[in-house]
Amino acid sequence: EAQVTQNPRYLITVTGKKLTVTCSQNMNHEYMSWYRQDPGLGLRQIYYSMNVEVTDKGDVPEGYKVSRKEKRNFPLILESPSPNQTSLYFCASSSGQGRRGYTFGSGTRLTVV
Amino acid sequence: KQEVTQIPAALSVPEGENLVLNCSFTDSAIYNLQWFRQDPGKGLTSLLLIQSSQREQTSGRLNASLDKSSGRSTLYIAASQPGDSATYLCAWSGGSYIPTFGRGTSLIVHP
Numbered sequence: 001e002a003q004v005t006q007n008p009r010y011l012i013t014v015t016g017k018k019l020t021v022t023c024s025q026n027m028n029h030e031y032m033s034w035y036r037q038d039p040g041l042g043l044r045q046i047y048y049s050m051n052v053e054v055t056d057k058g059d060v061p062e063g064y065k066v067s068r069k070e071k072r073n074f075p076l077i078l079e080s081p082s083p084n085q086t087s088l089y090f091c092a093s094s095s096g097q098g099r100r101g102y103t104f105g106s107g108t109r110l111t112v113v
Numbered sequence: 114k115q116e117v118t119q120i121p122a123a124l125s126v127p128e129g130e131n132l133v134l135n136c137s138f139t140d141s142a143i144y145n146l147q148w149f150r151q152d153p154g155k156g157l158t159s160l161l162l163i164q165s166s167q168r169e170q171t172s173g174r175l176n177a178s179l180d181k182s183s184g185r186s187t188l189y190i191a192a193s194q195p196g197d198s199a200t201y202l203c204a205w206s207g208g209s210y211i212p213t214f215g216r217g218t219s220l221i222v223h224p
Contacts, residue, residue, distance in 0.1 A: 045211070098206045
């Protein structure tokens with residue numbers, strides 16, 4: 001089944017403890033992206049990647065890192081999480097630079113205490 | 114910067130009604146427009162994708178139209194059911210193919 005897989009689905013962590021949220025797609029998509037979704041603010045793009053080793057900042061990149069060493073994987077790294085990064089995170093991918101639309105993962109609910 | 118607006122923000126209707134959800138965008142240089150459904154706390158499920166060369170797309174009880182000249186897309190839901198209750202989001206993609214999302218319309222269909 002064609003899908004974007006995120007792990008974990010739920011995560012509670014403490015301030016300052018580094019964490020990684022994984023994202024993997026099995027559709028050979030070039031484009032991958034991370035979003036966060038907060039009440040009243042909608043979906044905001046964190047980082048995106050047009051292809052392997054090519055990444056760029058979205059609208060809210062502060063406090064996040066990404067890497068794209070393989071086409072299928074696009075992990076999101078929080079080096080020193082803070083409570084304002086408590087949010088619902090989504091990974092998305094697309095082929096043909098969006099021509100066929102976007103496929104989203106099921107989301108990761110992150111709570112930083 | 115591109116803005117995508119969805120009206121209404123919330124909608125509550127009795128079962129069986131035909132519904133129209135609106136999505137407007139400021140940049141008419143659109144590449145495609147995608148409608149999604151999101152259940153509470155869940156991921157986004159793609160419903161319909163309209164390319165800029167198309168006027169509409171249909172899937173079951175759903176029909177989405179695109180009017181580039183007026184900067185609007187509408188999602189029509191026929192004979193609504195309680196299972197249609199969810200948030201519906203539209204996403205505009207332009208030349209960079211990086212989508213801009215609306216804030217969504219929260220729909221409740223009550224029996």
